Amino acid sequence: MACVTLRNVSKIYDRADRYVVKSVNMQIGDGEIVSLLGSSGCGKTSTLRMIAGFETLSEGSIRIGDRAIDQLAPAERNVAMAFEGYALYPPLSVHENIAFSLLRGKTPREQVRARVRQVAELLEITDILDSYPPTLSGGQQQRVSLARALVRHADLHLLDEPMSQLEPQLRALLRARIKDYLVAHRMTVLCVTHDQTEAMALSDRIAVMSDGVLQQFATTEDLKERPANLFVAGFIGEPAMNLLPARVSHRGSRIGVVLPAAAGTDALRLDLGDSARVPAADGLRDGHAVHLGVRPHKVRIGAAPAGDNTNTLHGTLAFNQWQGDQSHIGIHLGGPTLLLVVTDGAVDLSEHSPVTLDLPQTALHLFDSHSGRALLHGADL
Numbered sequence: 001m002a003c004v005t006l007r008n009v010s011k012i013y014d015r016a017d018r019y020v021v022k023s024v025n026m027q028i029g030d031g032e033i034v035s036l037l038g039s040s041g042c043g044k045t046s047t048l049r050m051i052a053g054f055e056t057l058s059e060g061s062i063r064i065g066d067r068a069i070d071q072l073a074p075a076e077r078n079v080a081m082a083f084e085g086y087a088l089y090p091p092l093s094v095h096e097n098i099a100f101s102l103l104r105g106k107t108p109r110e111q112v113r114a115r116v117r118q119v120a121e122l123l124e125i126t127d128i129l130d131s132y133p134p135t136l137s138g139g140q141q142q143r144v145s146l147a148r149a150l151v152r153h154a155d156l157h158l159l160d161e162p163m164s165q166l167e168p169q170l171r172a173l174l175r176a177r178i179k180d181y182l183v184a185h186r187m188t189v190l191c192v193t194h195d196q197t198e199a200m201a202l203s204d205r206i207a208v209m210s211d212g213v214l215q216q217f218a219t220t221e222d223l224k225e226r227p228a229n230l231f232v233a234g235f236i237g238e239p240a241m242n243l244l245p246a247r248v249s250h251r252g253s254r255i256g257v258v259l260p261a262a263a264g265t266d267a268l269r270l271d272l273g274d275s276a277r278v279p280a281a282d283g284l285r286d287g288h289a290v291h292l293g294v295r296p297h298k299v300r301i302g303a304a305p306a307g308d309n310t311n312t313l314h315g316t317l318a319f320n321q322w323q324g325d326q327s328h329i330g331i332h333l334g335g336p337t338l339l340l341v342v343t344d345g346a347v348d349l350s351e352h353s354p355v356t357l358d359l360p361q362t363a364l365h366l367f368d369s370h371s372g373r374a375l376l377h378g379a380d381l
């Protein structure tokens, strides 16, 4: 095992005229579990395939420890991969498929049997060890492909959408088991997924990609509390963060933002704090166009106790949807501004009711409307 370093890794496919992966820089620690997370087509699988050696790099370099691997054949890289298309050997039984790389590596037969048994139990496939791939369902084939990767000792394990074909309950069970297995074996892992629940459950850190560009590489907590830009703020978290167009507003020593108001009404002002306490950022000059970010579950319904660093707002209820375990509540704040609030319990409010809200300063984020860059996270105040 060793740490993995991607330096300025880029990919332009033959006959294509655009970067599908652009200058990705990333370092995965020894024994670290990382997920590449992003929407379909953002370049996750291309990145994985360049690391595995199934695609060439257009630019950049990849190292595992002090070995440059990007010019090596896939078999020389000591990287194990579970493929999206499974790539099982049809004439070999499931047991033989999983054992294949161990036997080729001259692992003693008894040890091979024990290790195959262990991953088969982990992935609930002991009952199909004597079956052949063409007779298996998609979900079974996927678990065999995963078992074949996990059984190996390799410097790096690459898992491409490893549980996409599984039923939600089985996926949740295996996710927890696989995480324990990866940690117990100190495996270094890069997993590709478009499922953020999976990424958060499995990973130490998550690399969020969009349009071939790495947007942020951080822990789940940082992605939620300190999103680097508007893309990450809107992508991470369900339901998504409220992102409201606003303008910075200085009033004496206080910094705040104003939200657009309906004709004939006062603009709504939110206070961020004393300018001495708010970190001086370029984009915080008076009148600057920003997006105000607030996570739906950080808004509290009802006025805050006096003395808190918070904002009390008044709005009217647009909708109140009970989701079985939480309420999704839309609130008109005047003008075009609609704020989504999530509460754990049911809330007894009907359409058009007046609502008082409490928005703590620590729950507010500001982003530059033009560049998308984060300017301020309330959690850091």
Ligand SMILES: Nc1ncnc2c1ncn2[C@@H]1O[C@H](COP(=O)(O)OP(=O)(O)OP(=O)(O)O)[C@@H](O)[C@H]1O
Residues within 6 Å of the ligand: 013, 014, 016, 020, 038, 039, 040, 041, 042, 043, 044, 045, 046, 047, 194
């Ligand atoms: N062999 C190829 N030749 C040309 N273009 C390709 C090739 N493979 C992928 N692409 C394009 O590169 C872009 C990134 O694809 P990639 O499969 O890496 O994305 P992804 O994030 O893994 O998506 P998905 O989650 O759908 O697998 C897409 O626009 C895709 O059409």
